[in-house]
Amino acid sequence: MTDLPLTGVRVVDVTDGLGESCGRFLADLGAEVVRVERPGGSASRRSQPVESGISIPFALNNANKRVVVLDLDSGPDRTRFLDQVAAADILVESTPNGLPTGTGLGAADLLAMAPGLVAVSISGFGQTGPYRDWAATESVIYAMSGVLSRSGEPGREPLLPPAGLVEQSVGVHAAWSALLAYYDRLRTGSGQLVDISAFESVVHGFDPGFGVQGSAAAGRRDDFPRGRPDAANFYPVLRCADGQVRICLLAKRQWRAMFAWLGEPEEFADPAYDTIPARFAAADRLHPLIEELFAGRTRDELVAEGAARGIPIGGVLRPSEVLTNDHFAASGTLVDVEIAPGVEARIPSGYVKFDRQRAGFRHGAQSLDEAADFWSGTNDLHESIPDAGVAGPHPFTGLRVLDLGVVVFGAELGRQFADHGADVIKVENRDFPDGLRQSKRGASLAASVAWGHRNRRSLGVNLRTDEGREVFRQLAAEADVVLANFKPGTLDSMGIGYDELRKINPRIIVSDGSAFGSTGPWNNRLGYGPLVRAACGVSALWRYSDADTGLSDGSTVYPDHIGGQVAAVAVLAALIARLSHGRGAEIEVAQADAALVALGGQLVRESLAPGSVSAVGNTDPFAAPAGVYPCAGDDEWCVVAVRDDQDWRNLTHLIGRDDLAGDPRFDGVAKRIENRDEADKVLTEWLSERTPTEAMTALQEAGVPAGAMVRLPELLTDPHLSAREAYTQLEHPLLPAPLPTAVRVARFTSIADAPLRPAPLPGADTHEIAVELLGLDEAGYSRLVADGVLQPLEESAR
Template sequence: MAALPLRGVRVLDLTDGLAESAGRFLADLGADVVRVEPEAGSYSRGTAPFHEGISIPFALRNANKRGVALDLTAAEGRRRLIELVRGADILIDSPRPDGVAGSDVDPAELLVANPALVAVTVTGFGRTGPYREWAATESVIYALSGVLSRSGEPGREPLLPPAGLVEYAVGTHAAWSALLAYYSRLHTGRGQLVDISAFEVIVHGFDPGFGVQGSAAAGRKVDFPRGRPDAADFYPVFDCADGRVRICLLAKRQWRSMFSWLGEPAEFADPVYDTIPGRFGAADRLHPLIEKLFASYTRDQLVAEGATRGIPIGGVLAVGEVLTAEHYGRSGVFTDEQLAAGVTARVPAGYATIDGHRAGWRHPAPAVGQHNNELLSSESLNPADSESADATAESVIGDEAARPFDGLRVLDLGVIVFGAELGRQFADNGADVIKVENAAFPDGLRQSKRGAALAASVAWGHRNRRSIGLNLREPEGKQIFRELAASADVVLANFKPGTLTSMGISYEDLSVINDKIIVAESSAFGSVGPWSTRLGYGPLVRAACGVSDLWRYDGAYRGLCDGSTVYPDHIAAQVSAATVLAVLVARERSGRGAHIDVAQADTAIMQLGEHLVSESLAPGSVAVTGNDDPFAAPSGVFACAGDDEWCVVSVRDDSDWGRLCAVIGRADLVTDAELATAAGRIANRSAAQAPLVQWLSQRTPTEAMTALQDAGVPAAAMKRLPELLVDPQLVARSAYTSLEHPLLPASLPTASRVAHFQTVPDAPLRPAPLAGEQTREIVRELLSLDDTEIERLVDAGILQESPEPVTAG
């Protein structure tokens, strides 16, 4: 691809806080993103941490954008905005956290000015429902989403994740939703309003309890237990000669290799230890043996020995070590750039590589109003290369009821969580997604059914697909795949780098027979660099990116608290989906496909950016903070009345502090000399939080949350998974529906949607196929094979059919 895929697409970015990173992602992909700010600058320019007066989060989330400043409280400013809207393709808006009167824009008014505009609004809780006016912060959204209840150590308070992960997750989904509506517009000529709730994004898209590899079994229990899951031994961490490592003993072969390395101790020779539950139950005896074995090895030696033996082992890196790791330097995930004049930092470059080129950092975030002169001229207001739809709307009138990907065919080689989530984005939106499966190497999700006829994760992740059983290890199987690819649009895969090349079905191979094909590959650490061949499990990715080290209670705490999450699988899949969609947009103009490479580690590093950049600018400055926000107080997770009941409270500024003091009946604290300013409250955190702690201890989380939110103070009860199904906001917005499958004993709660579109329909709920269920149908329909040839291929094991289905019972 000669240029970035979104070249010629203009985006107006009115976000301020949540979803700022959406515009950055679109800008990385080539869109001309124009940041519209008040003349005094965005509220988010005051977001800590700072370096020499520069907000690091703002600098990262607004790189590659241009900027204009408008007074939207004045008629002239709103007139200029309408002029910008007439030349735009996409607008992304979020309300100002400081609630300046008259600064909000009406998306309906903007759509009148430009009927082809895709107007995306991102709010904490959406434009409808009982929480619609509530204040949202990352910790508030995280607490309400059900994820906080699973984070931390049993018997201790729940633990918030590192800052930034929630915002970037919301931004990724906002970028995907904007492109989905825009792609629809390219075929219908009409724009639409898209309503995104950050709450629903995290409920459904960060680490869903009712989704692929989620905690849904526990979530369906009425007696959901108090305390955090005991997950420390799922992916245990061990000290070694120069640090710590994490291991992932999942498959039987991995355990047998570990057993051999330990010297085959007799007490673990029983086949019961071939299973994960068997080893988990014996962790108190097994782990000391592993710890003793590892003590004399360095991290690099253990990782290398693990690779030789087929045992997944990864080093646990602190943020400073991530910045200097050879792999990240060679793979291009970091680049040394100017955040502002005279301030150079090592920054994450970008999420994806397209045709060998990183779609990432090009220039720093704009100063306030930096591009007013060039962007508010008459020539710029109607750019010649814009995809602006006044022209499109006149020339293309399609079926508004159609799904965006109707007519698109995807060959899906993806596996486990990432693969399921990536393919589902296209299947849910109309593509004919054909999952290519080999019975000899089943998808890991199909191996996790634990006695059931079908794993819940398969039902969730593989819905709306078809399945073909095909042996790609045989020449005839590879040839059939090539013939399918000749008329396909997209190939998705997340194997070890080089696997497609070794099978003769790489992008280079397939583009010879179909120059429109898009091949999207993903792996744990990408296709370049010394770690490219490492076994890629999410826990090892988190450990190698600094996420695990920061996801702790404090610097002295030796454990890691991210054992029950599958981050970044779902979000990395969304990154890949959005990148594929951007290339599909470009293909509308160029007619050519491309090769996409997304590393899950790169996703985590992008989303941990503020910590990494802070560390690069001031080595040793980034520390584990647990639930204490180092830049605000009171802020954290506080106990409420009841057993293991908690409420998150976030005081953003002095206005929040005044409102909080009024709610808890301590108006006197507003004028307290030590607590009147943010700096004073941070310096005297215990004194600032003590009155709140006392007040919360006498109230349930819901009572406290409601009282504080009604006053405008960000607060949230910690929700458990069953509570999500009856949460008033989620119910009001129909966030869940029921997924049926003939092999399931009962229906599953499932996401209806994440974003609310005006014209894009909700996903259908066709049941997930058995492996090879549509094999005959697919080769008859797409390759015109007759029954005689199909029988020959089945008998030869080239084509495979699903076994007789097991009833749910």
């Protein structure tokens, strides 16, 4: 594509390891990303897994970038670097405490030199707080963020999720934060420093314990008992003729269709089984019946029959099956490319489509031999934007967003714009309520609604009527963005798709999300996050081993949150482009694409070395000792990751076993992996006498990555999160007590934290919007209410 939304935006990328995917996402969107490496190359060029002589993570995270080699200890090279940073729009760096000490190359120093620069600093735990100098790995972040405590099977050790999901979360949130600060610069003329903590990116952005939740929360115990949650039966995985399928019986109508397919067994005729908790409690009787029904049918047959009956069913695919899947090839999600000179593989191309063309892979990561130079000349593309927003405390002040989004994806997407000043109008029909509004557990308002719908207004309108659709078109004529996540083609069938809306508003940006996208044989499949995970290979890897039939991802709603965040980045990129050319855009994000990009390293490895990828449980194939270890106490665990020889020496010294530092059994990574059981035994004996927090603290202070397994309530008192004010209190008049909530993922020097206006009830702002935006008088408003076109707040809810 030659018309990508960030064309002309200049990015200097000085990342090495965690956070490299931020620059890749920006490059996919068209930014001119120049990666700066020292002579000899970045350490991440040697990151495992390595196949065919290349680091797969490096190859994926640095595609579409140019490379410049500079010795920043050299005066001339440092001058070249500073000159080019001064001509850049965004700097992204990941050195824990800034670029080389004493050289004036830290992010804050560069911002002082170039006041218009957006300087994004990515680190494991952020630039402030008691953990700021600690080492972060994916497994450590999983443990400390609360993800690990919810992963695994009851009665077994907690289970690390597949590799890649943390890097994705960090990269996507860093890309959003970079563009948000850049958009603010276009409005104010001033750059700023952005502090990204990988820890907080996962705590607040991956599958937050105190944020919008999926249906799995319906059965979650609020007392958080020891052990893993018994969540497998929420989205049960059942055997069939050629493998396994997963079903999602969430809505009453879906259960009723399943009940009919089963032949209406008397023992499940009670209306009580219309609810998720009742079916969950009866899983030991219900699921064997369904499995017996499925036994003689293949995955594809069951998926097709489920679609015909309105029952969401998805096959559980292994990575090898994902790579050969017809849908992912037809949709353009997976492509065959040369990821390094002479090395071809099948890879995930990219997250998003703009105007029906994918913004993804264009060229492989450059080798040091291909290193070029920076861009030439000045960049005044976005120096003076006449309509870059109106004055106000937040970047999106003056923007209007019509939000048709539903459940977790929709709430996460719309909230990004509502939190930063946009007038986000949630368009809803009380006869077909958002699934989040149906997830309340005895309270007058679901906590997920309070978290996800804050700072919005609500317009009740029946879009199933001609007049209702005309109301929507009137609003769209003056709006900036439309957000939706229905089955592909739904907006078009209603006459409010992009092609229709751009006729009345050429500046409109329409973002349409779905499970599997609009192109390919699965384009009309019913999709929820659990089915997407299963179809993309995530679920097959999220278990203790390939021999385990059970899956351990039942308590998460991944990739809903990250999919919504990907869409938010794409919309923001389109808003930036619109400032230059004045045109809107059609954006498409498939949740499946988000999951596949995160799993890219595993898929590429399987592509290059068939049969090499399998579920590894808590065993790190590339390091030892590394994994999840028991500590003193009941169900207390600590993750430890010995990455290299220095970590091993630090560990042996800490535990008083210096004799092991030179032991030939443990001499080098390969030997430690070969003698993993013995290395694990040494570590386990030491950990068994310490609490997770004691062990984590001692190991981190010795330079060894480690993280205590944290349960969700413990996040609220974590000293690092407390020091960084990661949580505040969200109040709502319909809730019995305030909710802990996040107001930010990144920390900005100039962008204010989000306000916390309560989420509206359905139709609470219908009258205000009808008068203010539609120009209706009272007679016209009353007529549309009487005709069922407009829906004000019901009297009983006031």
